[in-house]
Amino acid sequence: MRRILAGFLVIAFLDACFTGRSPVVEKKTSVDQPTEQTFTNPIGKGADPWVIKYKGYYYTCYSSSGEKGRSGISVTKSPYLTKLGNAKIVWSSPESGWNEKNIWAPELHHIGKKWYIYYAGGKGAPSFINQRAGVLESVSEDPQGAYVDKGVIKTGTDDNDYVKTIWAIDMTVGKINKKWYAVWSGWEKNNTTDKTSQHLYIAKLLNPWTIDSERVKISSPDQNWETGGPLDLNEGPEFLQRNGKTFIIYSARESWTKEYRLGQLKLKGGSDPLKPESWEKKGPVFEGTDKVFGVGHASFTTSPDDKEWWIFYHTKNSTDHGWDRSICLQPFSWDNKGEPVFGRPLPAGTPIKKPSGERP
Template identity: 40%
Template sequence: MLFALSLLVAVTAVDDPATFTNPVAPRGADPWVVREGDAYHYCFSARNRVWVASADNLLDVFTAQPVVAWRPPRGTDHSREIWAPELHRLGDAWYVYVAADDGRNENHRMQVLRRADDDPAGPFERVGELPLPDDKWAIDGTVLQHAGQLYFVWSGWPGKVDVTQRLYICRLQDPATPVGPRVEISRPEHPWERHGEPTVNEGPTALVHDGRTFIVYSASGSWGDHYCLGMLELVGDDPLQADAWRKLPEPVFAGTDKVISPGHASFTTVGDQHWIVYHVARHPGAGWDRLIHMQPFTFDEAGRPDFGAPLPPDTPWPAPKSRK
């Protein structure tokens, strides 16, 4: 399959290679990698479909043969612009949350897909549109699990016009049923969040470590050269209270002269190592021409993630050694 061949990268698929180099995939955006047991699953959109690739180690998941998880029917309100799918194991089933529209961006809404199988690399059924409160434009949805409760976090418009994207949260009664109001937890306010028009907060991802909960998100326009990652920390007891979230005043992961616009990250583990997977622009001014990078990260003495600086491309780095 030509599409699968296009995913091949300069990483030799042998057991525990000594090093790897970025990019780990030569094209792609909004990478979502999740580990379940001893397997890694890479969920992404391409050619108006949702795909899932699986492997037993992190490096190989980017070169594994992907399968079509979902192809929307033509001529519906969810047939076009399939954006940023996320794969989550919730209870006894796999769920994909993905944004889609009818070809008009203002109609983007979140869709829920379900697969009742231990293996997510197969066809998913569409449960339906996720009926988020206020029924406004919504993309980049993710799940947060906190104190035994499910929450949904997404990027949305406050009204019906594309002037800004903010982050919202609501409670989930079950994986396909939001309840209660939406609560704004972040808006573009700092200069580093406000490059480009409309101003943007998007791509939220939960990161939970040692009892602390963070939302890592992307800021500024994804089409420009200033895309970066910001972070919220849950400092209160109730995620549905806006003042329970504290925003760090500076980006936690930003571009360099060699790595442009790192953003829209997901997180996984290999052994006791933590890894961040993210996309970058191919070169300055590349817009939405992007590739996939990854690198390990640590937590600082205060318990916050320390992502460091983006690893430059084509620089050997110790590869993940074990999935166990």
């Protein structure tokens, strides 16, 4: 959940509390003339960063200010992983409807010949009890072109609900053994308070906007490193795949606290993704330090020459409760078992070698 200023880019994004969707603002540096061999974090201001590489460009996707003061979604394009690039508003929320407010954590995915943006939106009261998952479909093959709204996605059945489905945010999609699946953070049932624990669910997709199976809960905040705060959460799931192995890297604890961190689910080889016992939990796999706070909601990509893997994540700017956060980027490796090794988040200002193959 853009205004292009002369000389540099400033990308302004909405602040939605609860899960901490906050503004994202790129550093005031030109994307056209990077000259240093290193860069430093943060590379921007904001939260819930999403990046995808396609045909030599990196596209990021953010909640933003839309047209006529409404909420919106913008997509950036850049040849540099370390520079966000030019942004275009690709969709604005309707004046009324289930998705009129609180546009959170959009993700851009290329499926077939179209682009799809998965996002959370809501309606009405500011308590965020109406958040649901939706999807947009591109009109063309241009990820920065126009999109049409394909509607709310049915993430469970509730005949008494205003859109007949169950609370859901942070939807992502991935392909396992030639089949597409959706994973999201949701409630066990709809509630009258947003102080409700969140779990991770998976379901098979019939097409990019239609769930084709019953949802299956694959993770709850049940480990000691996932609990202990004001509200135990599992959210922000993202697929990470390499050499036939599938992982879901997700966020645990509360996004507004310094304890926000990443956990991991690993799909057992040859197992059915729709069975809870097919997933092995491990964590925390990436967490804050005495200098870096509230590490969470990451996405993943490779360097321009595909020789390196990079994690794109956000951190809190202080230990105070709240959603003042920044966007960071650093490389990670893989161990001899084929599992990701994220290491420790580097403090702001630490020189980091630029991604392999990133042109000057």
